[in-house]
Amino acid sequence: MKQTMTQHPIDPGVISAHNKSVEKEVLADYRHLGKALGRAKIDIEAVTQKAMAFSLAVPSWGTATGGTRFGAFGGPGEPRNIEEKLLDCGAVRALVPSADRVSLHIPWDKTGDPEGLKKAAKALGLAFDAMNSNTFQDQPGQPVSYKFGSLTHTDAAVRDLAVAHNIECIRTGEALGARALTVWIGDGANFPGQDDFRGALQRYMDSMRKIYSALPEDWNVFIEHKMYEPAFYSTVISDWGTSYWCARELGDKAKCLVDLGHHAPNVNIEQVVARLIQFGKLGGFHSNDSKYGDDDLDAGSIKPFQLFLVFNELAAAELEKVPGFEPSYMLDQSHNVTDPLESLMVSAVEVQRAYVQALLVDRVALAEYQLKNDALSALSILKKAFRTDVSPILALARIRRGGAADPVAVFRESGYREKAAQERA
Numbered sequence: 001m002k003q004t005m006t007q008h009p010i011d012p013g014v015i016s017a018h019n020k021s022v023e024k025e026v027l028a029d030y031r032h033l034g035k036a037l038g039r040a041k042i043d044i045e046a047v048t049q050k051a052m053a054f055s056l057a058v059p060s061w062g063t064a065t066g067g068t069r070f071g072a073f074g075g076p077g078e079p080r081n082i083e084e085k086l087l088d089c090g091a092v093r094a095l096v097p098s099a100d101r102v103s104l105h106i107p108w109d110k111t112g113d114p115e116g117l118k119k120a121a122k123a124l125g126l127a128f129d130a131m132n133s134n135t136f137q138d139q140p141g142q143p144v145s146y147k148f149g150s151l152t153h154t155d156a157a158v159r160d161l162a163v164a165h166n167i168e169c170i171r172t173g174e175a176l177g178a179r180a181l182t183v184w185i186g187d188g189a190n191f192p193g194q195d196d197f198r199g200a201l202q203r204y205m206d207s208m209r210k211i212y213s214a215l216p217e218d219w220n221v222f223i224e225h226k227m228y229e230p231a232f233y234s235t236v237i238s239d240w241g242t243s244y245w246c247a248r249e250l251g252d253k254a255k256c257l258v259d260l261g262h263h264a265p266n267v268n269i270e271q272v273v274a275r276l277i278q279f280g281k282l283g284g285f286h287s288n289d290s291k292y293g294d295d296d297l298d299a300g301s302i303k304p305f306q307l308f309l310v311f312n313e314l315a316a317a318e319l320e321k322v323p324g325f326e327p328s329y330m331l332d333q334s335h336n337v338t339d340p341l342e343s344l345m346v347s348a349v350e351v352q353r354a355y356v357q358a359l360l361v362d363r364v365a366l367a368e369y370q371l372k373n374d375a376l377s378a379l380s381i382l383k384k385a386f387r388t389d390v391s392p393i394l395a396l397a398r399i400r401r402g403g404a405a406d407p408v409a410v411f412r413e414s415g416y417r418e419k420a421a422q423e424r425a
């Protein structure tokens with residue numbers, strides 16, 4: 001791996017030339033928005049500072065075409081190893097600076113040189129977010145199979161293997177400077193009667209206690225629930241209630257992770273988020289969007305208002321300084337028909353957009369309308385913030401941190417994909 005001090009996957013000259021060419025318009029739009037917000041007694045500079053401080057992690061696995069269980073149609077220049085995935089994340093980060101962390105998946109991102117990987121990440125302006133374990137696939141040469149489960153398997157030898165793998169993820173993460181482990185299991189049943197519901201959850205807790213006890217002092221473990229798939233009748237960690245119970249039983253370092261696609265259709269996810277905030281157990285997010293199930297579409301592409309409502313709860317908790325509130329924002333998507341890096345950029349911007357819109361909610365007025373049971377006006381307060389086009393704030397926040405006013409346009413102009421296609425042929 002190259003040991004350059006600072007690496008520029010995207011030529012900074014291309015970014016600054018682009019920014020210069022649109023600077024006048026961005027600033028004019030920004031001033032116009034600043035005036036409108038000023039009338040509502042909102043300081044646009046303070047909002048911009050918060051937008052600049054916003055940070056989210058991109059998933060290493062999101063740099064390549066994910067596909068569906070029916071197949072994947074890969075594009076040119078997709079990364080072949082963790083070093084190339086990291087470089088791709090560096091390209092995203094160069095254009096959208098809020099995407100300044102990477103979430104790794106082991107063993108997909110297994111490395112024999114964590115020190116080198118850490119250096120490479122640092123040179124790209126990246127840090128490592130939560131480590132993700134994988135016990136939903138068998139690896140070559142694996143002595144026992146996860147076909148019928150991992151942490152909850154009926155055979156102790158399989159459970160032990162899955163526990164050991166999670167501990168290996170923690171150790172790798174320690175070497176990389178990560179501070180959390182996300183555990184999602186595919187365990188569950190395809191047929192009624194296949195699983196002993198209570199027995200499986202008991203075995204899960206036995207396994208998780210072993211993983212929990214291997215956590216370093218300043219680490220968290222995030223429990224990610226999912227209603228269905230790959231198991232179609234039931235999953236062991238099916239919903240936020242189960243996730244919450246497990247996290248509470250395990251201890252302070254255990255928290256719940258909300259993947260936006262892991263719920264039944266039409267579940268009120270913002271209310272789930274509010275509950276977890278209230279119970280001090282909200283660990284983080286996997287952002288994506290969906291129409292029917294766990295579709296893993298780009299964040300904000302189908303239900304942007306729902307994303308806003310989720311961030312409305314988060315922004316409220318942040319303003320109220322709810323103790324222990326420090327959620328980790330991550331993307332978790334599968335790209336089928338787009339350039340994966342462009343999708344990651346767009347999603348990173350959309351998540352940040354929802355956050356900034358949520359900062360504009362007039363919470364004093366909202367509380368008054370709630371007290372008066374004026375439902376119509378309460379909704380109008382939320383709609384007013386949601387309808388505000390905060391693009392100039394997002395653009396300026398990116399420009400100030402060295403990113404691009406229009407990330408996708410600069411990415412296409414930079415020739416990064418063409419170059420990758422040549423080098424990774």
Ligand SMILES: [Mn+2]
Binds near residue numbers: 224259286332
């Ligand atoms: Mn997820």
